[in-house]
Amino acid sequence: MAQKTSLSRLKLTDFRNYAEATLVFDGRHVVLAGENGAGKTNLLEAVSFFSPGRGLRRAVLTDVARVGAAGSFTIFADVDGMEGDVSIGTGIEPADGENVTRKLRINGTPAKSTEELSDHLSVLWLTPAMDGLFTGPAADRRRFLDRLVLSLDHAHGRRASDFERAMRSRNRLLSEGRFDPAWLSGIEAQMASLGIAMAAARQEMLGLLRTLSAGSGETPFPTPVLALEGFMDHATERPAAELEDEYLEMLRNSRGRDAAAGRTLEGPHRSDLLVRHREKDMEAERCSTGEQKALLIGLVLAHARLTADMTGHTPILLLDEIAAHLDEGRRAALFDLVHGLGGQSFMTGTDKSMFSALADRAQFFTVAHGSVTS
Numbered sequence: 001m002a003q004k005t006s007l008s009r010l011k012l013t014d015f016r017n018y019a020e021a022t023l024v025f026d027g028r029h030v031v032l033a034g035e036n037g038a039g040k041t042n043l044l045e046a047v048s049f050f051s052p053g054r055g056l057r058r059a060v061l062t063d064v065a066r067v068g069a070a071g072s073f074t075i076f077a078d079v080d081g082m083e084g085d086v087s088i089g090t091g092i093e094p095a096d097g098e099n100v101t102r103k104l105r106i107n108g109t110p111a112k113s114t115e116e117l118s119d120h121l122s123v124l125w126l127t128p129a130m131d132g133l134f135t136g137p138a139a140d141r142r143r144f145l146d147r148l149v150l151s152l153d154h155a156h157g158r159r160a161s162d163f164e165r166a167m168r169s170r171n172r173l174l175s176e177g178r179f180d181p182a183w184l185s186g187i188e189a190q191m192a193s194l195g196i197a198m199a200a201a202r203q204e205m206l207g208l209l210r211t212l213s214a215g216s217g218e219t220p221f222p223t224p225v226l227a228l229e230g231f232m233d234h235a236t237e238r239p240a241a242e243l244e245d246e247y248l249e250m251l252r253n254s255r256g257r258d259a260a261a262g263r264t265l266e267g268p269h270r271s272d273l274l275v276r277h278r279e280k281d282m283e284a285e286r287c288s289t290g291e292q293k294a295l296l297i298g299l300v301l302a303h304a305r306l307t308a309d310m311t312g313h314t315p316i317l318l319l320d321e322i323a324a325h326l327d328e329g330r331r332a333a334l335f336d337l338v339h340g341l342g343g344q345s346f347m348t349g350t351d352k353s354m355f356s357a358l359a360d361r362a363q364f365f366t367v368a369h370g371s372v373t374s
């Protein structure tokens with residue numbers, strides 16, 4: 001059984017609609033109930049800042065600081081984490097100018113990068129903004145998949161940003177007509193090694209999820225069948241060095257075409273995550289809204305289970321308005337599955353009664369106008 005990671009205290013200052021708030025948790029699941037616009041999602045967003053990146057809204061940091069305050073915000077948490085008890089603080093300072101970066105302190109010591117958060121906890125989320133994942137642009141699905149990969153392979157984010165940087169340099173050289181072979185070859189070699197490593201990490205994640213869902217029992221949440229399309233799709237069995245050579249060759253041969261297109265036409269930045277509903281044998285985008293939501297829940301729960309199995313620690317789950325579109329039976333089944341993961345989850349809803357099946361497995365808070373009461 002994986003060990004539980006959990007938050008025991010959360011303190012916000014000038015964060016979204018909170019001037020100041022402190023919440024004390026006792027290790028159970030957390031239910032945040034309140035009217036529309038009360039500040040429930042803001043609390044989940046605050047917790048999501050304890051993972052690398054820009055949080056569950058992918059926010060511009062200056063938008064997060066409370067309107068009318070000094071321009072800074074802070075979030076502190078006491079965490080029972082993967083390496084034991086730890087105090088984590090993050091936020092921005094006022095007037096950092098255009099290039100605001102998120103500061104992070106772990107036990108009072110400044111951290112070099114937000115990637116250090118992954119040593120202490122893993123935070124996964126499901127929000128209504130993700131409802132259109134299967135019908136929306138491929139870039140959203142790629143980002144979703146990359147977040148899944150990142151939770152187990154912490155180098156994936158760096159790889160992806162280094163690839164992006166190299167690709168931008170190549171695009172610039174090509175668009176300026178500077179076909180300097182030595183320079184281009186150097187950049188393309190870097191793209192080939194990073195690009196194939198990215199594709200391999202994504203394939204590995206899909207393989208792990210496939211193995212896991214093959215063993216999962218009956219639940220009301222359908223099993224998603226996942227595949228990648230668009231770049232080196234069927235090449236998983238071949239050695240990485242061979243694939244790198246192939247991609248390098250592809251890049252070399254497509255310089256003219258890419259220059260004309262103004263972008264690189266082949267690469268891991270063109271992959272798409274294909275999702276099928278296994279039981280119905282149908283593409284996710286052709287499933288009903290409710291079926292898509294259930295598939296998404298199935299996918300996030302499978303990922304949470306995988307994270308727990310692989311790291312030995314349960315992730316913290318943020319489930320925004322999760323109960324809203326489920327009937328009573330599915331709601332109860334969902335709570336049992338979430339509880340069965342053995343971790344701490346944070347759930348929001350407009351009505352406390354939607355969570356009654358959780359009973360004493362959860363701690364209930366009421367949120368109203370940027371303040372929280374238990």
Ligand SMILES: Nc1ncnc2c1ncn2[C@@H]1O[C@H](COP(=O)(O)OP(=O)(O)OP(=O)(O)O)[C@@H](O)[C@H]1O
Pocket residue numbers: 015016017018034035036037038039040041042043063064065066067350
């Ligand atoms: N930087 C900010 N400063 C002050 N208020 C903000 C800021 N950013 C967002 N808000 C406000 O925070 C409020 C609460 O937002 P939140 O998304 O948390 O609501 P919610 O309780 O999840 O509501 P719903 O049930 O409608 O999803 C909104 O009214 C929003 O305008």
